[in-house]
Amino acid sequence: MELPRRTRGDELLKPGELLSLRQRLQNLSRRHDLTTVIACAFDWRTRMLPFIYADTHMAPAGVRSIGAAMLDAGFDKTRIVLQQWNRNFRPSQMRLDGRIPDLFMVSSMQIHSAECEAMIRDACRIDPAHRPLIIAGGPKTIYEPWGVFSADPLDPWGADIAVTGEEHVLLSLLEVLLSIRADNESVRTTFMRVRNSGILDSIPGLVYARTDREGVAEELVDTGIQRLLGDLDELPHPVLGYRLLEPPSRMATLGARALPADQVRKYSPIGSLVLTLGCKFACHYCPIPAYNQRQYRGKSGQRIAAEMARLYREYGLRHFFGADDNFFNDQQRTLEIVDTLASSEIDGVRIRRKIRWGTEVTIHDTLQMKDHLREVRNAGVRALWLGVEDMTAALIKKGQSVDRTREAFHLLQERGICPMPMMMHHDSQPLYTPGKPYGLLNQARLLRKAGAVSLQVLMMTPATGSKSYEDAFRSGLVYESVAGRRVEQHMLDANYVVASEHKQPWKKQLNILAAYLYFYNPLRLAVALVWPNSRLYLADAGMQVIGMWGLVQTFRRTLGWAMRLMRGPIKRATKVPASRIPMRSADGEVSSHALPGTPQAGLVQLNVESSAGTHADVLSE
Ligand code: B12
Ligand code: SF4
Incomplete structure (x- = not known):
């Protein structure tokens, strides 16, 4: 909900x-x-x-x-x-x-x-x-x-x-x-x-x-849903937050002083920055559009350029990640930002020579921006994470297809921007489909050939605050425990198969590992270094190293879960995980954040059906 x-x-x-x-x-x-x-x-x-x-290398915004x-x-x-x-x-x-x-x-x-x-x-x-x-x-x-x-x-x-x-x-x-x-x-x-x-x-x-x-x-x-800040230029400067970081330590207590400015880059080489917030799409599994109350908010190009310059000067930060939900969401705003950045300088040198950054976009909007990708690169952008999900749009349609994805990736590669696909594996997607682009491995291969530098494969998992959240619980899709082990909150990161109707869900868990292994392996690293086939080969090799390290951890953490899925039994959740503490709004009505099934303070019960605009209906007093 x-x-x-x-x-x-x-x-x-x-x-x-x-x-x-x-x-x-x-x-x-x-x-x-x-x-x-x-x-x-x-x-x-x-x-x-x-x-x-x-x-761990990006102090959270x-x-x-x-x-x-x-x-x-x-x-x-x-x-x-x-x-x-x-x-x-x-x-x-x-x-x-x-x-x-x-x-x-x-x-x-x-x-x-x-x-x-x-x-x-x-x-x-x-x-x-x-x-x-x-x-x-x-x-x-x-x-x-x-x-x-x-x-x-x-x-x-x-x-x-x-x-x-x-x-x-x-x-x-x-x-x-x-x-x-x-x-x-x-x-x-x-x-x-x-x-x-x-x-x-x-x-x-x-x-x-x-x-x-x-x-x-x-x-x-x-007290209800917050009012949102529309003009993000009103926010305090991000340079302030970096002054307050506790230095890394093994102590239970705090150090005498915060991390000195000249150490910030060592521990947080990537600086995350709020540039824009919100997205015009309405994917049923995503809470972002509703959180932003269908608003698209942003900072001005000038403010962003000033923030990057100051963070560079004070902490030597050269790499940034935009905390955007969909940076290309609004072409006019995007162009205002990239044009300003492209013409900005730090100490007399163009910003792109000092600073590199990346953020999240969609395939659809990348293609809308295809005539402007040179400006995007000139603004310092070197990597874009794209929500491909499933290239054949069998899971969700948001303007992507095999050809459009390929086109977007080629355009980005041509402009010297690393395309970083984010995929979502789901119950009906097989591991491999001979001759068809539907299977997970087929898509990983297509993406790699189209120039993908990294790969993200997550399992479709219900997200709090999304439209399809409660239905996933009501329909019995979500697991409560598998082979006696409870599904804990740290397992809701979409790396674990915790919601599936598949008869052999362990296959889904292994499919994710197979796709990663296909993408990140020593052979590819060798090829990236010895026979580079694009100008982005250094980034490619670097991502292979990080990918292999991550894959070892992913195997270590999720293989046991795959075994449990194989062994069973699987116990499914029957209720939406709502508050057990009674909730109410400040004036005694239904709380805006209560999920169906939440006891209403002073009232007997809440309806389990939701209705537009309210989280639950009061049945009886
Ligand atoms: C950048 C980012 C990442 C980076 C984070 C790196 C880092 N160390 O910062 C990376 C790529 C690693 C990442 C990973 C994941 N992410 Co992420 N990520 C984001 C993203 C796009 C931006 C985060 C950000 O910096 N926002 C800007 C800051 C300013 O906003 P904020 O953190 O929400 O904080 C504001 C308020 O929440 C509030 N606030 C925050 N803390 C506090 C504390 C107090 C006391 C108060 C009063 C207020 C307050 O005030 C802040 C200022 O406005 C958000 C979406 C978004 N646009 O926010 C998703 C988001 C945070 N990620 C999300 C998820 C699910 C994940 C993953 C689990 C991915 C996945 N598997 O799907 C992993 C987890 C990895 C891990 N082990 O932690 C979800 C979290 C959902 C949830 N309910 O917890 C988000 C919200 C996206 C979404 N689906 O809506 N992510
Ligand atoms: S395109 Fe991405 S950010 Fe936008 S609604 Fe869909 S999943 Fe969420």
Whole structure:
């Protein structure tokens, strides 16, 4: 089920709204000496193809943006801890500026939920009198905010509040809390004092627990779907977030200082940057269009050029990854960005000579842009990840076909841009189809011949916040356990076969390994180096090395699962994984984030059918 859309015309913040909020907080922060730790949850069991290098060599933009917003607001005692770099970090032992922080924030994707929970539990070990205000956010809480709360009196733990939105939601929350914070009062005490007063209900994008018992949520109040920032130029500069990174270490505690500027590039050689957000397509398995409330948001070319130049100067960053959902989504906006970048300079030298970057696009939009791919390369673009999914469009039609995919790949190769296909394996796709382009290996071969430099093959897996999410559970497609092993959240990364109607699902698991092995192997590496057949041969060889390393990890992690799938039995899930804690909106109606099956606070039951615009219908009081 998709996130509901706000009333038409009320999806976006008013122009300038974030700027004035930032200004107000800058004034307010002078009276509050706050220390903040922002942790990025990372489950190491997810390390495998197709993201094996990027997952740890790119300081994530989510925590950096939140850190940048804090620093910009005037809270310079802020530290960002990445579990990717600090595996042993224990929130219960953290000290910043010699004291337990006032705020502890956690950011998590769904697949890193176990680590997110472990960190929150650990933070809850801090004596309540000194405990920081615990705020959870990021892609996990955007779709499943209840996942950071406990309803079990025998097992109390939980965040104080979940943010289901972006920077401005957090800053609005802080503005309210700091405006009413008494002298020497902890921020958490202020929060507890006002939580039940309804004062937070005017900030859309929050979910908090109403309770009288520490760590036990009796009901969750959802203030609704956030308003989105339309003009991303209003965001604080990303250079700020990099100043706050905790240096990599094996310690449970924090270092005395943040990572020095001259070390940033060593640990995070790729800089992820928000350029645009949103996508015009409506793939049933994708939550992105609904999350963005069908809006397409972006930064100006000038702002992007300035950000890249400053990040290059301050940290020596030369490689960037655009956090775009579909960078070519809107041709006019794309051209404005690439033309500006192509004509920009850093220290008198064209940007493309200093900076290389890549991002995500679709086949359809690449072909629409075919006359402009030279400008795209001149803007510094060297790699584009394309959602090919299934070349024959048997899974989803979004303007791709075998010929169109080939054409797009050839055009990109010709222009010196690496085409990086992202494929989706599904139940009806065989491993090999003689003479036809339908099989997975046939497509991997076609893509390779068309110039693909890397390969991503994921299994079709229900995504939270997507249109087809609940149907996958209701129809019995999704597994609960296989051969006695439960499907855990870290396995929802689409590398594991966890939702299938195939009679022999182990074949699907092995097909993915076979496709990767076909693509990444020592023979191809040798060919790439000895008989290069394109100008992109160095990138090709590099990707082969990373690919083989990742493939070893993928074998190690998923082969056992293939064996279990072979052995069985497979137990299927019967219910959508909804909140067990009752939820409601601030005015007592149905919560915007509740999935069907969620108990309604004060009411008996929610209908299991969803309806357009609302997540569930109230059956009875
Ligand atoms: C870049 C990217 C990656 C990179 C990440 C590298 C890195 N270290 O940064 C790579 C390529 C490695 C990657 C991999 C995967 N990704 Co990815 N990725 C993205 C992408 C395109 C951009 C992420 C980003 O930087 N966004 C910009 C930042 C600013 O946004 P943000 O992280 O959402 O943070 C904002 C808010 O969430 C909020 N927020 C975040 N944290 C916090 C914390 C607090 C306290 C608060 C208050 C607020 C808050 O404020 C932030 C500022 O606006 C997003 C889609 C998107 N456009 O966001 C998907 C996305 C994050 N990926 C997703 C997925 C599923 C994956 C994979 C599992 C892929 C797969 N198999 O399908 C793997 C996981 C790999 C791993 N082991 O972790 C999903 C996550 C869904 C979910 N519910 O968790 C997303 C959202 C795409 C989607 N389907 O919607 N990904
Ligand atoms: S094209 Fe990509 S981003 Fe757009 S809706 Fe489809 S899967 Fe999502």
